[in-house]
Amino acid sequence: MVRWPTKDELTQKFVEYLIGPNKTIDDLQNQWVAKHLILGLREAVYMLVVVLKFVYDNITAVTATGEKLDELGEEYGVERKAASKAIYSVTIGKSSAVTSDTPVPDNFLVTTTPIGNDPPIQYRVIPRQAKVIPYGRTSVDEVLVECTEFGERGNVPEGAINLVAQAGFDFVSNAVVYRAGTNIEEDEVYRQRILDRKRNPGKGGTAHDYKTWAESVNGVVSALVIPLNRGNGTVDIVITGVNGIPDQVVIEECQSFIETKTPAGMADGGVKVLAPTPITINVTLENTIWTAGYSVETGSQFVQSALIDYIERQANKDRVVRVVDLLTTAKQAYNPQDPSKKPVLVDFSMSVPEANKFLANTEMAVVGQITIT
Known part of the structure; x- marks a missing residue:
C-alpha cells in the first residue's frame, strides 16, 4: 500500500535539502525568508499529495480492471474469488x-x-x-x-x-x-468488495467484518449479519449462494472460515452461518395478448426469464416482492435477440400473487410456479 508523506515529513525533507542533514525547522529561527519559503513550498506540495491520494484512493479502485484491480484488492487484503468446479x-x-x-x-x-x-x-x-x-x-x-x-x-x-x-x-x-460451481468473480462484484473494505477497515469483529469474511468464501454471493439474533454474545450470518439457497458444503466452509476469525472470548456456537429460509413466490398470468409474431408458446419463456430475474435479484435486494413490480416486469419483458427490445406482451391479468410479500431478515424469495395462459 502506498504511504503518503505527512506535512511534518515534507517539512523535514525540505529543510534537509536546503541546509543539510540532521537539521530541523527550528534551526531557521533567524532565517525568516528561508523558513517561510520552506513552509510555503510544503503547503503547495502537500496539496498535491492530497490530490494524488484522492485520485489513488477514490478513482483508481473505481476504474481499474483485470490484473490492476487484483493488485489493488491485494493491498487491502481482499482477494478475487477464483472459479470452481461443480x-x-x-x-x-x-x-x-x-x-x-x-x-x-x-x-x-x-x-x-x-x-x-x-x-x-x-x-x-x-x-x-x-x-x-x-x-x-x-x-x-x-x-x-x-x-x-x-x-x-x-x-x-x-x-x-x-x-x-x-x-x-x-x-x-x-x-x-x-x-455448486462458480465463475471467477466479476470485476464489478470484486470492486465493490474492495471499496467496502476501504470504507470499513477491519476492526476485529464488527458486523461489517463478519460480512467481509463471509463474502470472501468461494460460493458465497452475499451475507447478511444479524448481531444478537440469539441473545447476547451471538452473531448470525445469513448467506446466499450461486443458486440462491447455498448448498450445505458452502455453509460448512463459511462456518469453518469464520471460526478462524472469531475474536477471543466469543462463546462456542456464538457465531452461526445459516441459509435463508426460502419463501416460494408463485406467479399466474392469464388472458394474455401477445405482440405480433409471439404466442403463449413462443413468448412465455421471455416473460418467465424476466420474472425469475426480478424475484431472485431485485425483490431479494429490496426485501419485498411487489405486485406492481411483477406487473411492470411482465409488461416490459422482451426477446434479448430483438434489438428494438419491444415487449412481447400486449395485455394480461395477474391473479397470483394478490398482495406484496415482505421478507424477514432470514428469508429469501425463490421462484415457485410461473403459469402463463
Missing part, C-alpha cells in the same frame, strides 16, 4: 447384481444428455473415494463426481447427469448438488 453426488450401478465387490474407478466419466448442438457436460468421479458396489447389489450411492469445466456451466438441474460415458457400468442416476 460437484454432484450420484448413484452409479449395473443392470444386474454384481458377483463380487466392484469398485468405481477414479475419474470414471459420466455426462448429461446432449441437447441440440450443445455437447454434453462431463463429470468425473473424484479420486480416492473408494466407492464399491457390494457383492449382490446393483449400485452404490453418494459417489461424488466433479465437472471437467470450471464455472457455473456445470450447475445442471438435479437428475440431469444421466449417461455413462465409458464401459464398466450401466447407469448413473439420482444426481444432486453437493457443491
Whole structure:
C-alpha cells in the first residue's frame, strides 16, 4: 500500500535539502525568508499529495480492471474469488447384481444428455473415494463426481447427469448438488468488495467484518449479519449462494472460515452461518395478448426469464416482492435477440400473487410456479 508523506515529513525533507542533514525547522529561527519559503513550498506540495491520494484512493479502485484491480484488492487484503468446479453426488450401478465387490474407478466419466448442438457436460468421479458396489447389489450411492469445466456451466438441474460415458457400468442416476460451481468473480462484484473494505477497515469483529469474511468464501454471493439474533454474545450470518439457497458444503466452509476469525472470548456456537429460509413466490398470468409474431408458446419463456430475474435479484435486494413490480416486469419483458427490445406482451391479468410479500431478515424469495395462459 502506498504511504503518503505527512506535512511534518515534507517539512523535514525540505529543510534537509536546503541546509543539510540532521537539521530541523527550528534551526531557521533567524532565517525568516528561508523558513517561510520552506513552509510555503510544503503547503503547495502537500496539496498535491492530497490530490494524488484522492485520485489513488477514490478513482483508481473505481476504474481499474483485470490484473490492476487484483493488485489493488491485494493491498487491502481482499482477494478475487477464483472459479470452481461443480460437484454432484450420484448413484452409479449395473443392470444386474454384481458377483463380487466392484469398485468405481477414479475419474470414471459420466455426462448429461446432449441437447441440440450443445455437447454434453462431463463429470468425473473424484479420486480416492473408494466407492464399491457390494457383492449382490446393483449400485452404490453418494459417489461424488466433479465437472471437467470450471464455472457455473456445470450447475445442471438435479437428475440431469444421466449417461455413462465409458464401459464398466450401466447407469448413473439420482444426481444432486453437493457443491455448486462458480465463475471467477466479476470485476464489478470484486470492486465493490474492495471499496467496502476501504470504507470499513477491519476492526476485529464488527458486523461489517463478519460480512467481509463471509463474502470472501468461494460460493458465497452475499451475507447478511444479524448481531444478537440469539441473545447476547451471538452473531448470525445469513448467506446466499450461486443458486440462491447455498448448498450445505458452502455453509460448512463459511462456518469453518469464520471460526478462524472469531475474536477471543466469543462463546462456542456464538457465531452461526445459516441459509435463508426460502419463501416460494408463485406467479399466474392469464388472458394474455401477445405482440405480433409471439404466442403463449413462443413468448412465455421471455416473460418467465424476466420474472425469475426480478424475484431472485431485485425483490431479494429490496426485501419485498411487489405486485406492481411483477406487473411492470411482465409488461416490459422482451426477446434479448430483438434489438428494438419491444415487449412481447400486449395485455394480461395477474391473479397470483394478490398482495406484496415482505421478507424477514432470514428469508429469501425463490421462484415457485410461473403459469402463463
